[in-house]
Amino acid sequence: MTEHNDIDRISGRSTTGHEWDGIRELNTPLPRWWILAFYATILWAIGYWVVYPAWPLLSNYTTGALHYSTRASVVNDLAGLEKLRGEKMAVLGKASLSEIEKDPTLLALARARGKTVFADNCALCHGSGAAGAKGYPNLNDDDWLWGGSLDQILQTIQFGARSGHAEAHEGQMLAFGRDGILKIGEIVTVANYVRSLSGLATAANFDAAAGTRIFAENCAVCHGENAKGNQALGAPNLTDGIWLYGSDEATLVETISYGRAGVMPAWSGRLDPITVKALAVYVHSLGGGQ
């Protein structure tokens, strides 16, 4: 350190030698307790290095006398949370679906649980708000391929559709074109007929009588005489305004020609029963539940 023998003229005290724009800093000593507190913090830091993980080494770090690690405490926290949740979830597990629906507390709990599980597992296909996409049903509306009651939704989540699970929903939309059941002209005709069922415009030269006949002979088996669909087979209602793959002529022709067989995975093996139950309640409460 350089020697500063500057003495401030007015106070008669020495300065630190620092000067800014002609203003010099007096060398004002700190009080002893302040210095002692400062030393205490240094000692504290050294103690901290010894007790807690502190210094990085080449390939490792000093683990500290307490062997504290944030990962361990996170694991701990999660275990505690799991336990806390377990108690609440057990109540959910014991209640029946209709009991949950009637009890506001249980309903809120199931919805909350279902919402997070949905975001983690289901949102990928059905969208974060369950609005669906082409080929993936919108779960907010009132149109259900396999039924929209609480039990039916639970069933579908548990085992899925065409998932390969023994209890999964089965049902095929046949490939009328590829398999040579209908000719392309017939397919276009029946496609227009189906559009007319829900009040959509048909092609100018559309033969309604032929459409009716082709539908009755080929489609009514699954979709019903009045085209209202059949939930046992997953055959959609063709008279409403809701279309899974689209309602324009080209899409319908493609659907009729090649068939459709969307897969809903079975979740019973991947999620625990209580979670699946909560999920069913959540999906049911989205607005479409029947």
Added chain:
Amino acid sequence: MNKTVSQGDLLAEEGRPLYVAHKRVHPQSVRGTFRTIKWRLMVVCLGIYYLLPFVRWHRGLGAPDQAVLLDLPNRRFYFFFIELWPQELYYFTGLLVLAAMALFLMNALGGRIWCGYLCPQTAWTDLFYAVERWIEGDRRERLRAAARPMTMERAAKRVLKHAIWLMIAWWTGGAWVLYFADAQTLVRDLATFQAPAIAYIWIGILTASTYLLAGYMREQVCVYMCPWPRIQAALTDEWALNVTYKYDRGEQRCSLKKSFDLRARGERVGDCIDCNQCAAVCPTGIDIRNGAQLGCIQCGLCIDACDAVMKKVGRKTRLIGYDNDINIRRRMDGKSELFKPVRPRTIVYASLIAVVCAVMLYALLSRTLLDLSVLHDRNPVAVKLSDGSIRNGYTVRLLNKRGFDRVVAIDIDGPPEASVHVVGLDSVTVDRPMIVLARDTTTELRVLVTAPVDDKSERSMPVRFRVTDIGLGEVASATDHFVLP
């Protein structure tokens, strides 16, 4: 070189102290206007602080009847007729703004009024000084005793002093926790060792800090630890009235006897008789005659001390008084004194205080005990149903701030023929859903609004949610939109 280096001082460089040892201040007792004001304020402030938790306020069954209560576990704050919920914490923001503005205004008018008269550190330190004086005697006695070896009698006195200090400190810490729980119950529980451990821990911490800060740190808190003196120094202006030694009148200082001689010879001498009383009474141990300085908390005690001296020697009082450098200059130039309490700075502070007060008062008066907020579903914003009608989903949050359960009906004014459905409610009541709101809680509902639409429908229509308390008729409403896909 600094000559105040004591033997114990560590020397960083030759002759330069790294720290200064604590010099004990032994302020002398004093009587006068400002001392009286300080005593009265202390009684009022400490009285409020100690007794407020015991003031009752009837709020009805099931609600706490403590006038001022910070109920942290239940997240409710009670302040007489005001009950605040966590989402109403902006009132506290308002209070903080008010506190800051009041501090600024005080400072612009009379310097560190807060420090000298209202600060808890000052109040408790004053109280501790009073105890010390009562047991160990006034300044002179204590100084004399400090210079002599310890005797049994003095040791006994010292033990007594610390015992009383600890009791005051303990009572202080105890009073603080009373604001966080029902005071009467807590006092009983504390006495019978039934209270939660956290209460004892906090009392311990607050007792220790009060004892240390008021008994030992004293002026060190004001000089080294408190941020306000620094902020104050930056905020003050030349018009603010500060405790000031009027050197235009006091200098040249001169002892009483000598001043008679000199005056007789027609020479000009100042009014200060250099008796050092102003420094002797100063609780921070400074000499105000050196000019404005950080150590001065502006308690006004030196004014009282000097006034007493001036009266005794038959000179005009207020040689030390609330004044500023401008006036000293003006008097020296032969002009009259000038005070300007009203200036842009004080006008701004005062009007800000008025505005914040008005806003808070309005918010308080228009505060409702039944509230709702509506959040429209974002994904999907609208759902088409099989019959072609459109449904929008909303999250409706209802707040029942009353102390009893109540039944409310939900109505909507929205698109024509719209129906409302609350998820989880039986569809029988769909026409007018009725909900039970538990007392003092929030309830979150999922509400679906369905409306038939045709080609002429607008893409977005306002929808107004209205909740009506069936019993009391209280109504709350919120508006959102009904949109088409």
